Structure formats: C-alpha cells, structure tokens
Amino acid sequence: MLSFLVLILAGCGNMTNPPPIGPDATGIWDKYLVWPLSWLIKESALVLGGSYGLGILVATILIRLLVLPLMVKQIKSSKAMQAIQPEMQKIRDKHKNDPQKAQQETMALFQKNNINPLAGCLPMLVQMPILIAFYHAISRTPEIKTHTFLWMSLGEKDPYYILPIIAAVTTYFQSKMMGQAQQNNPQMQMMMIMMPLMILAIGVTLPSALSLYWVYGNIFTIVQTYFLYRDKGNQLSPKEGTAK
Template sequence: MRKKLLLLTGLVAVLVLLSGCTEVDQDITAESEGIWNKYFVYPLSWLLVKVAEFFNADFGYGLSIVIVTILIRLILLPLNIKQIKSSKAMQEIQPELQKLREKYSSKDQQTQMKLQQETMELFQKSGANPLAGCLPIIVQMPILLAFYHAIMRTGALDGHHFLWFQLDTPDPYYILPVLTAVFTFFQQKLMMAGTNMQQNAMMPQMTLMLYIMPIMIGVFAIFFPAALALYWAVGNIFMIFQTLLVKNPMMKKMDNENATGGPKK
C-alpha cells in the first residue's frame, strides 16, 4: 500500500509540474507551447473538434466526447483487464497474507525481512501483483487531466448543447452528477463482487473507496463543466460492461475449478 501511495504521489507531482504553469482559461491551439500543451492537451482537443465536425450539428461536440471517451477506454482495455485480474488475485490471497502477518507480528528487522520474503513468494505463487492495480490509474490520470484541459480550453466547444445541458457549464439540474456518482458506485461494487465479508474486512481500503470515490466524483461533477461529467459517466458505463464481460467468466471459471477440485492441467 505504501508503494502505491508513493507511486501515485510521484505521478501527481509530475502532472503538477507539467500543467502547473498552464492557464485553464487560455484556449488551446496548435501554437500552444510546452510539452503538456503540445503532446497531451492539443491532440485530444484536435480529436474532439474533428469528430464533432464530422457530424456537423450542434450536438456534435457532446457526441464527440462520448466517442472519444469510448476510444480512450478501448485503448486502456488491456490495462484494465490486467487490473481486474490482479485485483481478484489479491482478494483471493488476503487470508494467507493475514496468516503471514500474524506469524511474523514482531517488528524487529529480521522478522520483517522474513515477512517480506514470504509475502513476495506468495505473490509469485499466486500470480498477484500489488502494483498492477496502479498501472491503469497511472495511465488514466494524465489522460483525465489532459481531457479536462482540452474540454476547458477548446473554444469551439463553448455554447454547444447535448441532451438537456450545455457542455461548457455545470449541469443545472444536477442529473449528470447524480448519474456519475451512481455509475461510479456500481463500477466499484462490481469490482468487489465475489468477495466474502472476511476478505472485505482484510481490505478496508477497498470498502472505504466504494463509498468515498462516488461521493468525490459526484461533488466534482456538480462544479465542473458538464462535458467533463459526461466523460466520467460514459467512462464508468463502459467500465461496468467491461467488468461484467471480464469478471463474470473469471468467476464461473473459479467456481468450476472449485467444484472439480482445482484447475485443469
């Protein structure tokens, strides 16, 4: 857990350095300078505009956000599948990890080294990787921030409507923030599906995130432009279907293996 936090903290620091000097109210163009603008924000802004121009309608920019969001999720699909598999493996070995912690509860250096050694052996044996769950987050964070900048700084998007809301202002009816929070909750809940109470008790951070993350995303969506809330909502709907398509076959396979006494060789 400590390694994950350090990794995410380092990534946030890099993103702050990349985007910290960029004014959100400055339109993004091909002439915008800086690594962040040129290689992260402008390509997404360009893609949004080109897809919207293809439809040649007022709702084109909203539809463009939906299409680009799905495209981004498809690109990230292999990483997300890896995350789901790693998350499931980590859930499965929680009882064994707890036994190791109880066995080597002493805080002296030699005992802790032994704990780390046997923990690594358990990870290798089970195929679990505690850092694999961070990889999709690490990849998505700069994309999300760049997409936020692209939405905020693409002048062509201003004034366009999609469904009941205007893209460059918050949803006046708070429908999108509620949907975003609900879809985030269901997506998190699906990730935890198949775990028992004992496993959940051993992974309190996952239970905490189940409730904290939807609230955070929902509150952000109240104040951010509706275009960004649309990105979150569509992204989470995609993740829900992805989790159902990937995790359900995994659960059935595990049930069959348990029923037959282990994996087939």
C-alpha cells in the same frame, strides 16, 4: 491520490480566460495531450451531426480502448487476489494481534504468487492526466465550451447536479465490480465509498463535460468488467493473474 486530483482540478477551475488551443500549440502538454483531445472531440462531433456530447463519447471510447490492456491486467490481478483470499484470511486470523507480522506475511504471499497489489492503481494513474487534459481541451476550445448537450452547457456546471450524481453512482458500481475479489479488504471497502464522493465533488464544481466523460467511461468499464468476469468457471490461478 484522489485528493491530489481534486486539488489539481479545483486549481484548474480557477483559471480565468485560458488561451485557446489549436494546431500551432507548443509545449509537450498542449501539443501532445490537450490539442489532440480537442481535435478528436471536434472531428468526432463533425461526423455525428455537430454534437460535441457525442464527440466526447467517441473520445472516451477510444481512450478506454487504449488503456484496455491496463484494465485487463487489473482484472487479472483482482482474480488472482480472489484466489488467495483464504490464505490471506488465515494470516489475518493467525496474527490478529500483530498487524505488522500479518502485513509481512501477506507481502510474502504476494511475492510467492507474483501478485502486485498496486496493479489496480495503474488505470487511475493513467486517467489522471487525461482528465486534466480533458478539462483544458474543453475550456480552451470555444466550440466545445459553449455547446449545449441535453440540458447543460458542456463548459458550465450542471445546474441540476444530475450528471455528477450519475457519475458518482456509476463510479460506485464500477468500483464494486472491480473490487469484488477483495470484498473482505477494509481498504477496498473504504475506496468504494471515497471514490464516488471524490467524483461527486469534482462533478459539482467543474464543467459538465468532465462528468459526461466520467459517466461514459464508467459505463464502458462496467460493461467491459461484466464480460471479463462473467465466466465464473474459469477463475485464474494466482500465478496466471500476475501483475508485474
């Protein structure tokens, strides 16, 4: 999924002289995703003294608030996974020489406790089109594309790779926090390494505004996850953490 995202964004990065986006935009993509994002960033920047970097911050917070129910569902599912870790370990130990049987019994355990192991993918699936729409909103809005924020031009690559590195590091910490309930899961451990590398690959090749959006979003998610996980005494039972 992440590889697909990199390929799509890399293809977008080769787009030359994209047409400007405005209120007269047509087509579902431009009218309902790209233009609203462009408008939101511009209006937010207008309120915040003309800073499009801060405008992206406002847009990021609003988007993350919209997908918050999915994030909460993901965390509940993660807590439910944590609750059944001892049973999963028993299955792995019992069928260590028969991976197929171990997988069958693990899936049966998920069904018994109404856990959807793919629930954690929902936020990423939702964010993929948003990230691509962000790229188009930036590239096709001259005011954003040419704006300078801190040391970088939002429409150009970060010349010092500072922001892509910060995006990768915060992605790692976010993944670690979100995956704390599955620390013994090899796939989760691999994802914790692969996701930051993918974000770094995106950040060093595409406009700085995308890395800025990702850093803002990661910080929001880290803070959100901290508050949702901080009460260690109130772990959900598996069926309370259902992710249908």
